[in-house]
Amino acid sequence: MSTDPADVTAYRASAHDAGEVGRLLHDFNTEFETASPGVNVLTGRLQSLLAGPSTIAYLIGHPAEGVALVTLRSNVWYDGPVALLDELYVRPHRRGHGLGTLMIDQLLADATASGISAIEINVDESDVDAQRFYERHGFSGRDPSTGERAFYYALEL
């Protein structure tokens, strides 16, 4: 990968970038030993999702070395939509160079400009580095009045 600074600008992916997004998400899950439906299935879904209004992806690098995936939903407590940062991944050899920060900064700027009311993330208990990273970017994992955590629960159907 070039070290040209122009190469390390985060940019919003279009449906044409579905293959690069799918490849990075697949490699993410493979690295962390999580099941993946495979690059082809992910790419097919992303071609459809990225063409719609509710899924946003950021890429960084040419070829892309990092991805952020965001989905939007309505929320009765806010005027604007709420964004969930589903995934943030940077390839191992490119970590520690601020690529995650560049993608988060772009997300925050775009979210503010487009009237998104809040951004949410689910972070694993043991992933203290990620917790610190998000705290540095203004996210809070504790209720401001009680200091308590919120736990994420799920049921697959």
Place this chain on the structure above:
Amino acid sequence: MSTDPADVTAYRASAHDAGEVGRLLHDFNTEFETASPGVNVLTGRLQSLLAGPSTIAYLIGHPAEGVALVTLRSNVWYDGPVALLDELYVRPHRRGHGLGTLMIDQLLADATASGISAIEINVDESDVDAQRFYERHGFSGRDPSTGERAFYYALEL
């Protein structure tokens, strides 16, 4: 409230029920000393949201004594949408009679029938009763392989 069993069937709210849903959500936040934009603002938003495909509410009782609010989003890891149970509330004098269970059961049945892939919930750390309630209904708050929690982080914009 009548004790006629016909009165305690959970039913899906339409946009015409926005006022009842908004009143219950406002009372929920007031009871737990959380800010609310007020019944009128909530009702206005719900009239629009409940007319669309991505926000679902269940009510129970006539007049309604409980509400469940659900929003849908796309997710690249699944074929179908993912549902987030944003709120589940039963009026204090009606608690302990299984109204929450009736709403959850209806949600699970409808979600399965409509191809929803997963249901997610954020539960406060101290709300052990809610954690037990959701665990009884099949939800898990821990990673099945590591046993660890996922924490919910948020940033309001």
